[in-house]
């Protein structure tokens with residue numbers, strides 16, 4: 001085997017490993033980010049500011065803030081300008097079977113999107129979930 005071929009193979013291996021490590025690290029950090037957020041607050045919304053379903057969910061949830069949800073226990077994460085937006089949505093899909101926004105989490109569990117949040121508000125389930 002020629003020296004230049006071995007050198008070429010070595011460089012190729014290094015590049016491949018770098019790409020693999022980078023994507024593993026990247027996936028891990030998105031997972032850690034999302035899991036950390038979900039575990040950190042009673043109510044967490046992954047949202048995009050221009051999305052009408054997100055506005056619907058946020059409008060509903062706002063009514064509970066200061067009552068069933070303390071101000072510090074509510075977080076909205078607007079993901080559209082996050083460079084990891086696609087990966088966050090991919091991971092949300094793994095977690096919740098949907099990658100659309102909003103994804104609303106109550107006590108670590110996904111209750112669905114904007115329509116689901118509005119329906120749960122209407123039928124009283126949201127209030128009992130938040131209790």
Ligand SMILES: N[C@@H](CCC(=O)N[C@@H](CS)C(=O)NCC(=O)O)C(=O)O
Pocket residue numbers: 048050051052053054089099100101102112113114115116
């Ligand atoms: N029925 C869903 C609809 C959600 C939906 O269609 N969201 C749009 C944004 S308005 C979405 O996620 N589109 C794909 C994307 O932004 O990646 C809900 O109530 O949450």
